[in-house]
Amino acid sequence: MESATVIGTPPDRLLDGLAGHDFTAREIAARHALGLSEHDPAAPRPARATRPNRSEEAAMTRFTVRRRWSGDLAGCERALAAVHRADGYPVVWPEHPTDWLADSDQLAAWVAVAPDGTVVGHAALSSGSGSSAGAAWARRSGGAAEETGAVSRLFVDPGARGHRLGARLLDSVVQQARSWLLLPVLDVVTANTAAVRLYQQQGWERLLTEDQHWSNGMTVAVHCFALTAADDGR
Structure with a gap:
């Protein structure tokens, strides 16, 4: 739609x-x-010459989640590199990371930002027509994969974990998908147990597990999830 x-x-x-x-x-x-x-x-603002008051200092200690803009991509790449070193995500490091992060089928994207302005997390909403989960939902429901929106490129820098940033990024994607009347779906590599645990805690339903044959010759097992319930565990 x-x-x-x-x-x-x-x-x-x-x-x-x-x-x-x-x-x-x-x-x-x-x-x-x-x-x-x-x-x-998120355009940079002029530096303040005065000392922040207590409420401002408290606000500065908070992590924020907001929409991504073009100037965030370099920071997203740095965070992605840290995730790749720690967790092996993505499984294959892309030749052009910023192009991979801003894939052409994306509908919207978000970043998590540390109090000092550093980008520490990312998530995107993409068309579900190209995802295994979108196809699985279409087969089950008799609908069309185009009626789904896929969560993609979701990660949080290891140094910024413990602040529910993954859940907040995921929630941002879900709420936007629903506002566009798209059913949230996602594919996740089965070996990414931390991500699988997050989705299950948030009420996602596993549709199936299947092997994906990637263009580099790898065969990878993935879970296909959909968020079908109105109550998503928040």
């Missing part, structure tokens, strides 16, 4: 203002619906 039917079509002014950024048409329309300007939401 087209997101414009849900949240409206942005004016040409906004489309022009977002030229050169990695926003999709759905992201642009969503930004317009929320009343956001064409400027990147």
Whole structure:
């Protein structure tokens, strides 16, 4: 389905203002619906000369989750490299990591940011038509894989774990998918037990487990999950 039917079509002014950024048409329309300007939401602000008060200091100690913009990709790559060294995700390190992070079928993406502004996590919502889980759901329900939205590129830097950032990133993807009337689905390598545990704790239903034959010749076992219940464990 087209997101414009849900949240409206942005004016040409906004489309022009977002030229050169990695926003999709759905992201642009969503930004317009929320009343956001064409400027990147995370653009650097001038440094403050005054000492922050207590409430500001408390706010600065919090991790935040927000929409990704083009300037975040270098930080996302650094966090991904740390995850790859610690956990072996992704299984095969991409030749062009930033292209892999901003895959062409993405509908929206989010980052987790540390108090000092460092990107420490990432998640994306992609079309479910290209995922094994989307196909599995279509076979089971008799619907179409295009009615699903796939969670992808979800990871948290090992040094920033313990703050529920994985759950918060996942929740951001789920809420956006539902707002576009897409059923959340995902594929996860069976060896990634920490991710599997997170999905099960959040109420995801395992549809099946199957072997995927990757273009590099590898055969990898993956679980296919869908979030079919209204109550997702939050």
